[in-house]
Amino acid sequence: MMVDPLEQKQHASIVVMQVGETRFGLIVDEVFDTEEIVVKPLSKRLGSMSEYSGATILGDRAVIMILDPNGISKSVANVARSVERLLDEQSAAIGAHGAAAAAERTSMLLFNAGGEQPRACPLSLVTRLEELDATRFEPTARGLVVQYRGRLMPLASMGGDIRREGKQPVLVFSQGESVIGLVVDRILDIVEEPLDIQIGNSSSGALGTAVLKGVLTEVIDIGYFLGAADPNWAVAAAQLDSQRVRKRVLLVESHSFFRNLLAPVVTAAGYDVTIARTAEEARARLKSSIAFDVVLADADDAQIAVPSAQKVIPMSSRADTEAVPKSDRHALLSAIASAVRQKDLGEAA
Amino acid sequence: MSTREFVTFRIGDQTFGVSVSEIHDVFRPASMTQVPLSGPDIAGFLNLRGRIVTAINARSRLGLKSLVKSTGNLPLAIGVERGGESFGPIIDEIGEVVRIDETALEQNPVNLDATWSWVSRGVCRLDDRLLVIMDIDRCGCGRSGCGLGGDEHETLPDRGR
Numbered sequence: 001m002m003v004d005p006l007e008q009k010q011h012a013s014i015v016v017m018q019v020g021e022t023r024f025g026l027i028v029d030e031v032f033d034t035e036e037i038v039v040k041p042l043s044k045r046l047g048s049m050s051e052y053s054g055a056t057i058l059g060d061r062a063v064i065m066i067l068d069p070n071g072i073s074k075s076v077a078n079v080a081r082s083v084e085r086l087l088d089e090q091s092a093a094i095g096a097h098g099a100a101a102a103a104e105r106t107s108m109l110l111f112n113a114g115g116e117q118p119r120a121c122p123l124s125l126v127t128r129l130e131e132l133d134a135t136r137f138e139p140t141a142r143g144l145v146v147q148y149r150g151r152l153m154p155l156a157s158m159g160g161d162i163r164r165e166g167k168q169p170v171l172v173f174s175q176g177e178s179v180i181g182l183v184v185d186r187i188l189d190i191v192e193e194p195l196d197i198q199i200g201n202s203s204s205g206a207l208g209t210a211v212l213k214g215v216l217t218e219v220i221d222i223g224y225f226l227g228a229a230d231p232n233w234a235v236a237a238a239q240l241d242s243q244r245v246r247k248r249v250l251l252v253e254s255h256s257f258f259r260n261l262l263a264p265v266v267t268a269a270g271y272d273v274t275i276a277r278t279a280e281e282a283r284a285r286l287k288s289s290i291a292f293d294v295v296l297a298d299a300d301d302a303q304i305a306v307p308s309a310q311k312v313i314p315m316s317s318r319a320d321t322e323a324v325p326k327s328d329r330h331a332l333l334s335a336i337a338s339a340v341r342q343k344d345l346g347e348a349a
Numbered sequence: 350m351s352t353r354e355f356v357t358f359r360i361g362d363q364t365f366g367v368s369v370s371e372i373h374d375v376f377r378p379a380s381m382t383q384v385p386l387s388g389p390d391i392a393g394f395l396n397l398r399g400r401i402v403t404a405i406n407a408r409s410r411l412g413l414k415s416l417v418k419s420t421g422n423l424p425l426a427i428g429v430e431r432g433g434e435s436f437g438p439i440i441d442e443i444g445e446v447v448r449i450d451e452t453a454l455e456q457n458p459v460n461l462d463a464t465w466s467w468v469s470r471g472v473c474r475l476d477d478r479l480l481v482i483m484d485i486d487r488c489g490c491g492r493s494g495c496g497l498g499g500d501e502h503e504t505l506p507d508r509g510r
Contacts, residue, residue: 045436257432
């Protein structure tokens with residue numbers, strides 16, 4: 001990296017990294033703190049830069065780059081050959097793995113909360129992962145709250161105990177102005193796997209069970225816990241609770257990014273999501289015997305001919321149209337909920 | 350006879366236009382994170398409502414002197430979505446939205462600088478100035494700007510530097 005020579009400094013901070021068998025040090029100006037973050041992939045425009053593995057947004061809204069020790073060690077000249085070979089093998093393995101990865105993978109956050117069985121929720125729902133000082137949790141009539149970034153954040157548990165001392169891992173969810181913290185015992189991992197929820201007689205608060213990284217994992221209905229912690233939480237969870245039958249949603253979306261973004265959101269809200277990449281595929285799906293309750297389609301695709309019994313919700317990646325913005329999770333979920341309600345009313349009448 | 354709407358903005362002394370449908374946002378970033386070792390076209394990263402936006406140094410793409418700073422009063426950026434990613438070309442000043450008759454659009458003048466004709470889809474004569482219709486993909490957003498192999502300049506004509 002373009003680090004200046006030591007400038008005859010007497011003291012310098014060195015971050016020691018280990019890649020394979022080789023250790024090397026990175027001279028830095030200042031060390032701040034450790035923080036758990038969600039790494040977002042780097043723009044493809046920068047994809048060829050091996051020095052970074054991604055970027056993330058910190059609490060003060062600043063964007064920071066995540067360094068990739070492998071890439072940095074490669075760009076340092078005097079790396080032992082054996083290490084280089086190791087790195088090549090690693091990157092070959094990663095490349096093969098990446099090529100095999102299907103497009104419909106979902107990033108899932110794995111954690112322990114009240115029990116040994118790992119639990120999971122789509123990472124896209126989580127705003128931040130935090131480790132909060134448990135001595136700052138304060139009891140109120142409605143449960144524990146903590147001062148978090150200038151506002152009061154109610155804390156909810158998914159079965160585990162809320163610590164009263166030490167560090168407490170918390171999943172922070174935010175929606176508009178409100179935030180809720182769900183405490184977990186331990187954050188385990190982030191995995192990218194197809195979200196294949198196998199629905200069973202699971203308890204309330206769980207969408208079902210899926211096999212993630214070869215381990216039976218309970219996929220959490222985040223909306224249930226957030227709704228329990230804050231009845232005003234605007235997720236359509238309450239309406240969904242009363243509807244025991246899972247409604248079927250057809251998602252028509254040509255961009256893989258939005259497919260990956262929306263499918264887990266809608267799935268996690270308790271719907272059965274079927275994905276169609278093109279209008280043709282959507283038409284074929286609609287002709288099949290499965291009846292969809294709601295069709296979510298890009299405003300450009302919303303013209304697809306559908307039987308009148310099915311309600312099409314146009315959505316757009318822009319905010320300046322009448323269509324529901326794709327980035328607005330809340331608007332999208334309430335549009336689905338109201339469409340489902342209308343359809344049920346129509347059928348009842 | 351059909352008309353098209355363009356958002357106009359100024360970079361340097363030149364007014365550019367981009368179809369309104371291509372621009373999602375015009376915003377003034379609070380701060381910009383610089384990306385060491387990135388090419389001159391990457392101005393940095395911006396945070397737009399929790400999304401990471403790759404800021405494009407449009408001046409560099411046009412062969413103009415870069416004015417981009419990472420602190421202080423940051424210039425405006427226009428928000429563009431390409432391939433599921435957010436890009437933000439940095440502009441000097443935002444202008445009005447103009448409605449232009451399609452017949453008024455003309456091809457690039459033959460004597461237009463090669464760098465500019467690369468990013469220009471055509472021109473249009475406004476009352477008091479020339480409007481260059483910008484190809485936002487070639488201005489650093491999206492695939493055609495990145496040359497797919499690393500060096501994004503290989504697809505560009507010689508800039509005569």
